[in-house]
């Protein structure tokens with residue numbers, strides 16, 4: 001079978017369980033052959049040998065059981081970085097890249113800003129900020145030892161220096177004063193867990209997904225560690241922006257604003273500790 005035929009068959013097979021079947025089929029084939037996706041297209045008539053075919057079949061079988069492509073590949077792109085990803089932490093999402101964008105905007109012009117990333121997971125937000133704002137001194141905390149171990153792997157992989165601390169935000173936030181506190185906290189209500197896609201529900205850590213009142217707890221605790229005039233930037237779930245905006249107002253934050261993701265949904269809320 002040629003690459004082209006294999007791709008067509010895998011796509012048809014994956015269409016039963018995935019909305020991105022063709023893309024999945026291409027990413028997995030590129031991984032199996034250790035090529036880029038673009039290179040596949042220059043080689044569509046080449047036949048696969050038996051080893052390549054059996055390796056690819058195994059990857060497609062995993063995807064057809066709803067395992068996320070990112071976990072199968074073992075790495076995933078986030079802004080300028082390629083990070084290790086596995087079941088110890090949430091896969092970084094495109095909307096979280098917008099969270100980083102807002103942070104960089106608020107840090108602009110500051111020489112050596114201090115930043116705290118609450119619930120760092122893979123370390124995506126912490127590492128991207130340190131990567132893109134020269135001189136930023138970034139601390140990432142997480143209550144999950146497994147996630148922190150992965151974040152440490154990613155700091156080593158990227159060669160970016162960040163401080164990583166095991167810490168549960170329910171005991172308040174460590175250190176400070178910070179110029180900016182950022183968080184993508186768990187915000188799926190327990191009752192909503194069953195409505196999530198199996199890719200998410202059955203593979204990603206529930207401690208990274210499910211939480212009630214965690215966003216509000218971060219916002220309340222951040223007031224104690226932000227310097228006057230420092231910024232809080234939060235990723236929020238779909239439909240949660242107005243609730244979180246109101247809560248930030250109650251907590252005394254000023255200049256509160258919500259920002260849309262690439263699909264127009266308000267997924268980032270920011271506010272400022274009164275200067």
Ligand SMILES: C[S@@+](CC[C@H](N)C(=O)[O-])C[C@H]1O[C@@H](n2cnc3c(N)ncnc32)[C@H](O)[C@@H]1O
Pocket residue numbers: 089090091092093096118119120121122123124125141142143144147167168169170184185186187207208209
């Ligand atoms: C939605 S994930 C975000 C991961 C990463 N920051 C990202 O944006 O891809 C939430 C993270 O918060 C962590 N977390 C959950 N409860 C926590 C708590 N009480 N204290 C500290 N971290 C917590 C989870 O372990 C998880 O890594």
